[in-house]
Amino acid sequence: MTTTALAQRIEVDGRPATAESLLWPALVQTGHFTAMQVRGGKVRGLDRHLARLDAATRELFGHGVDGEHVRGLVRHILRDDITEASVRVYVHAPDGQPSHLVTVRPPTVLPATMEARAQSLRSVAYQRPFAHIKHLGGFAQARHAELARGAGFDEVLLTGPGGEVSEGAVTNIAFFDGTDVVWPDAPHLSGITMQLVRSRLPAAGLPTRQAPVTLADLPSYAAAFVTNAWGVRPVRRIDDVVYGIDEKLMAAVAGAYEDVPWDAL
Template sequence: MTTTELVQRIEIDGQPATAGSLLWPALVTTGHFTAMQVRGGKVRGIDHHLARLDAATRELFGRELDGERVRGAVRHILRDDIDDASVRVYVHAPDGEPSLMVTVREPVELPDGMVARAQALMSVPYQRPFAHIKHLGGFGQARHGELARSAGFDDALLTGPGGKISEGAVTNIAFFDGTRVVWPDAPHLAGVTMQLIEARLPAAGLPTSHAPVTLADLPSYAAAFVTNAWGVSPVRRVDDVTYDVDEKLMATVAGVYEAAPWDTI
């Protein structure tokens, strides 16, 4: 699923973006970001978002990033007139110190019903560099996603040597063997939705594990699903391997995600 809504607002360090202030973000791809869905001024997993931003800022720029600064920047751009939105927080360091660019778009809602949101994925031989960071400059994954959609798929599935599956172009992927949810043990970004779900599935009767999964292994799994900031969706096909939508599995996974609390920004 893609979204083409235009950005409604852009602020950089609490100020409306100008042509001058946008030069660095437009021309320099050293940076990182997090993406969140805001509903009623709240976000699921805000602590995970803040931890992601702080860890990547320390790794890339050698500086810490105060979570309250991030919260304040998001609250400032939403003001009192936007309750529901797609929000991204970007971190650059044009002068060596972290600078926050926050953007607001229309909120994204997945289709009702799991069958309607089921995904077809095309495997591609590509892995994101520094995959643990949600970094900028993702031409490779974006281009593979475009090629997948032009071939009639919904998105790309990134793989490494030997067909080892790592993640979707903009999602995490998990497989179900009939008993256990298996997350591919390969370089990937641990998405916030993935973290929220993985931590809560065992209490819902679904044990989880991380293990290598290759394209050759796909027929041995009963079902698969993907997660990202928009929510959870079943996978109906990877290349020529098809899966039925497991309504019971997806009800459990979606229920666990929907039960995750909304945090005040």
């Protein structure tokens, strides 16, 4: 995976960011965002990104979001010189009205092989509050992820009472029982990549269902994989439970994602 931690462009409501315009986002954590990968000036699942922004803005601030306005803001910050990028659109409401902060970073590219993409996860007893919103202020999940990486893992698996599996810190997870792909039904963020993949798996010969999954259930599954804005990756292990990389499964999952059309901004 290649990326960078620093934003190369930041705009607030279509204007270059200033110290003044960044003061509210820096000090107030009430807000939400969506993250997308841009290729050739296009985005997969653009309608879902816009719907996410609209729904969360209505819930948090009582206002809707104009999707065409958001598209215009993203086009504006990319201009004519950036066609490949990682873009985030944040929504705050410093004066009671939605304000959009847009950042641009270089694109994230996953390794070509599933072997190189494989993830190891460490389970932690934590669930994101208001998990259905991609909200700000995720200190706990970020700290758990840092500690997991320090212990030799790639990511964390968030769990609730009784070891109920919900999601990763920045991923959704699915399990394969040899026939069906099972998505945990504990509180989680419905990721855009998860939505796109899940809707297309039945056509690829992989039935899907949502069901409770606990840590005690993990050895009963044949394989697992995670999804997020970067794409799909197999899971190599969770704690002491080791999974083989099911190349046939991952080819079907990756193929379902690759078949998603790109939407022009």
